[in-house]
Amino acid sequence: MSATVSETVYATPDELANRMSTAGVHALELFCVYIGDQLGFYRALHDRGPMSAPELASHAGTNQRSTREWLEQQATAGFLACDNPQAPADERRFRLPQGYETVLVDPESATQMAAFAQIVAGTVAPVQQLLAAFRSGAGVPYAAYGRDLHEGQARVNRPAFAHLLAQEWIAAMPDVVARLQGDPPARIADIGMGQGWSSIALAKAFPKARVDGFDPDEASVAAARENARAAGVGDRVTMITRDAGDPELAGRYDFALAIECVHDMSDPVAVLAAMRRLVGPGGTVLIVDERVPDAFAPNGDEIERMMYGFSVLHCLPVGMAAAPSAATGAVMRRPTFRRYAEAAGCHRIDELPVEHETFRFYRLRG
Numbered sequence: 001m002s003a004t005v006s007e008t009v010y011a012t013p014d015e016l017a018n019r020m021s022t023a024g025v026h027a028l029e030l031f032c033v034y035i036g037d038q039l040g041f042y043r044a045l046h047d048r049g050p051m052s053a054p055e056l057a058s059h060a061g062t063n064q065r066s067t068r069e070w071l072e073q074q075a076t077a078g079f080l081a082c083d084n085p086q087a088p089a090d091e092r093r094f095r096l097p098q099g100y101e102t103v104l105v106d107p108e109s110a111t112q113m114a115a116f117a118q119i120v121a122g123t124v125a126p127v128q129q130l131l132a133a134f135r136s137g138a139g140v141p142y143a144a145y146g147r148d149l150h151e152g153q154a155r156v157n158r159p160a161f162a163h164l165l166a167q168e169w170i171a172a173m174p175d176v177v178a179r180l181q182g183d184p185p186a187r188i189a190d191i192g193m194g195q196g197w198s199s200i201a202l203a204k205a206f207p208k209a210r211v212d213g214f215d216p217d218e219a220s221v222a223a224a225r226e227n228a229r230a231a232g233v234g235d236r237v238t239m240i241t242r243d244a245g246d247p248e249l250a251g252r253y254d255f256a257l258a259i260e261c262v263h264d265m266s267d268p269v270a271v272l273a274a275m276r277r278l279v280g281p282g283g284t285v286l287i288v289d290e291r292v293p294d295a296f297a298p299n300g301d302e303i304e305r306m307m308y309g310f311s312v313l314h315c316l317p318v319g320m321a322a323a324p325s326a327a328t329g330a331v332m333r334r335p336t337f338r339r340y341a342e343a344a345g346c347h348r349i350d351e352l353p354v355e356h357e358t359f360r361f362y363r364l365r366g
């Protein structure tokens with residue numbers, strides 16, 4: 001037997017069973033958060049203050065009995081408070097505890113987590129297709145995951161784009177900042193921009209710059225256009241339905257970036273090569289992708305467990321939906337990314353000294 005065989009984490013079958021039971025309870029509670037998020041319950045409780053089930057149901061246009069069950073579930077889980085639990089059921093008043101709106105309502109809060117419930121719901125939406133894909137190897141197209149995955153993904157990253165993208169990530173490259181602030185107005189290519197919050201954040205942070213977003217998913221591009229228009233930057237941000245691996249993709253940009261998407265691509269080398277081409281010899285490419293350890297090891301930390309969860313259920317299947325595929329998945333380790341970048345002709349790969357719990361930042365030049 002190998003000396004490096006990994007230890008089991010759970011000492012007994014009972015411990016494992018307890019862990020799975022707890023995971024099931026948490027999953028159920030996350031889907032109940034999804035209900036409250038999608039039906040506007042949290043928003044209503046935040047905007048209007050404590051409400052009874054009939055009041056909330058009337059405000060949200062939902063069934064009273066179902067709404068009462070949800071309120072009781074939320075109070076049982078500790079997500080809402082109940083001011084008078086002894087009162088008759090329909091007279092009980094529930095409220096969103098002070099500060100919880102940062103987790104459940106505010107779209108740009110760093111601790112926003114309702115979006116996480118939505119992305120998890122989207123991740124399992126095509127579960128039958130996923131089972132079939134496991135057998136066939138054909139993958140599951142990104143479009144099949146639908147609105148919850150696309151919007152959930154966009155919402156999960158939106159706070160970081162609003163507060164960190166320009167302020168910390170791009171700030172770690174002073175020469176790029178100078179170019180993006182300078183004249184003639186800089187041009188930015190945002191590859192795989194999804195619903196466009198990164199492009200919008202860049203346009204707001206660099207008021208002279210123009211941003212072109214490229215993404216092959218039509219639904220995401222349509223949402224990104226609307227988001228840019230509503231954010232008031234529609235005149236400087238253009239969203240284009242296009243696969244960035246298209247060898248005919250042309251243009252001249254000062255800066256190209258791809259955030260949390262290279263690991264989803266069937267041909268990451270083609271996209272990295274295209275990004276290099278778009279910025280030319282003097283330009284910078286920034287790839288933001290998952291911060292995972294350099295090598296596989298059992299019993300990983302919570303971040304790696306999360307990445308593997310998304311990878312099995314979504315990232316790897318979408319990457320395998322086109323053939324041939326590099327079949328990367330969310331757990332794109334540093335050596336894998338370096339191999340792709342070198343194959344795309346990048347000879348200088350630097351990691352930015354930016355602290356982030358889940359992202360690593362690769363600057364490519366030359």
Ligand SMILES: C[S@@+](CC[C@H](N)C(=O)[O-])C[C@H]1O[C@@H](n2cnc3c(N)ncnc32)[C@H](O)[C@@H]1O
Nearest residue numbers: 154157192193194215217243244245259260261
């Ligand atoms: C996980 S989402 C990330 C979206 C966005 N960058 C964010 O962080 O919220 C991955 C995105 O990459 C896009 N994508 C996948 N392959 C692509 C390709 N070859 N060219 C451009 N975009 C691609 C998908 O359509 C999807 O919108």
